[in-house]
Amino acid sequence: MNEAYDELAFEPHEEELLSRVAWHYYHDGLTQSEIGERLNLSRIKVSRMLDRGRKMGLIHVHINSSYGGCFALEARLQELYGLDEARVIPAQETGNVNDRLAEAASQYLMGRLRDQEMLAVGWGATVMGTLQRLSRTLSYKDISLVSLTGGVSAYIEGVASGRSSQNVHLIPAPLVVSQESIAEAIRAERHVVEVMSMARTANYALVGIGAVADEATLIASGYASRSQFEIFRRQGAVGDIIGIFYDQAGEPLDLPFHKMLVGLDFEALSAIPQVIAAAGGPRKVDAIRAAARGGRIDVLITDEPTAQAIIEKDQA
Template sequence: MSNNDAFTENLLVKVAWYYYKDNLTQTEISEILNLSRNKVVRLLDRARAENIVQFHIKGHGVNCLEIEYKLINVFNLPRAFVIPTPKDELSRSLSKAAAQYIENNINNNELLGFGWGEAVSRTIESLTIDPSIEVSMVTLTGGVNYYFHKRDYSLEGGVDKFKGGIHVIPAPFLASTEEMAKNMLSEPSVRNILDLASLSNHVVVGIGGISSASTIIKEEKMTLNELIYIKNQNAVGDILGQFYDAEGNILDLPHHHRLIGTHLNTLKKLNNVIGVAGSPQKVDAIFGALKGGYIDTLITDEETAVALIKKAEVHVK
């Protein structure tokens, strides 16, 4: 494929993604891409004619953008799925992409493991599973019952898709004391779910940044003062509530001894861990997660991917 052909297909896919996935108007797309509205209309027509737009948006431009190749090569990733950076609602767009990725890769009688956070819950919400197959769901941490009661992006009304069953850790995300956490983790009902989670065929996790806007703060799983303390210990991000530094090394924090869930060292051994994250504020967190080897498949947006590659190039120098 020539550079010109690749550019054209990339443009076709961007226009299709913005229109069909992000629900932008043709005028909004023309402003983002600096194209005339008529050009956008022609590109949409061509995308349909060339079967780039089907039940899912597909094609070299979405799944194999040049930026994906760079991201995979730079971080030695097995897979990456990079979407056009949306005008807004990045988390929602990434969740739709994660859902599409899972739909394209899930098989009958498989088990999906899920972490917690906004991107993860929205991925579940967006997920459409072929009714002819049985898929099961298991949680990787406690405290996920929280999403069954949220109204803006809950699992409510959307769990029937898991015909194979839903397995939820019957415990909070964070115990009040280390001793209580040890007692909970020794309970068969908790231990059995954690053991089951280790058998997941695909695992979806969010990657949290270190800021007052972090989900871990918004969902009151931690106070801002606690997060400031953790940041001062050189933390750059968290997965499943466990914090790590810029090289992906897990920090030794009292907070970690009160968590009820899958340890990051265990996560590294699981099949196809899918990290769903993006935004300038999360570049350091995603970079650390990639350096630590916690992610097998990264689902992010173009701007974040470019920032990650640039950071890696500086890191090497």
């Protein structure tokens, strides 16, 4: 029992009055003055009673929504990792998690993107889904799109269709090539250089977070092999962002694979004012956690169980 607790102690009959005041205020919707008249209290006293009631937890506000529990997690994530913002979508049996994350990410961006701004996008299934949902907003607000890496043309095109192409700037190359020398040559291409330097000026970057697991999209799409992933794992990789693998602390590893990538590096990514990551699922817990701890991202959009798991691991 500390002093603060003692200060909040009260007489039993005071609790009765306090409860009554709270009841009238919240349940009956009376104003503080009306309550004062009924119970022979000054308006200001009623105000103070409500204040005390709230402070001591006598009055409890419950938000009756599946989102309810998520906001606490969001606040926690922001606090723990110094994020600008966290969005947590509620656990739900129905529906694909990635779809719902994409929905949430697109909503976030819709509210954030201003006219004439530029959005740089990374690679991944969630990013693609987000862009599809965003397409209307993009044209409406005249948003420019630019790619952070190669290999995005495949899915960007659907989004870009029907829009003036001058607002969409893609790195005309695959995400990964087979040899370092080829990657160097591509990175030296005028067009590639232009797009990459443009990407550095974007207002926002939207990226996915990949797990170092056999189910990763990088493997599914043929950009990497299982055996490579096994090696990455042994070197301490826990996840990747735009093809760059990092360790538990979120620090990029020194892998040959990285030299064959066509795209921005972490330094350039961090220079973008706000890096927004949308990722979730049990497999990605460590990847997301490391990215957050290393400060690789500014905004995290994830799902409730994943957020829970991330926080629990850092609780100890």
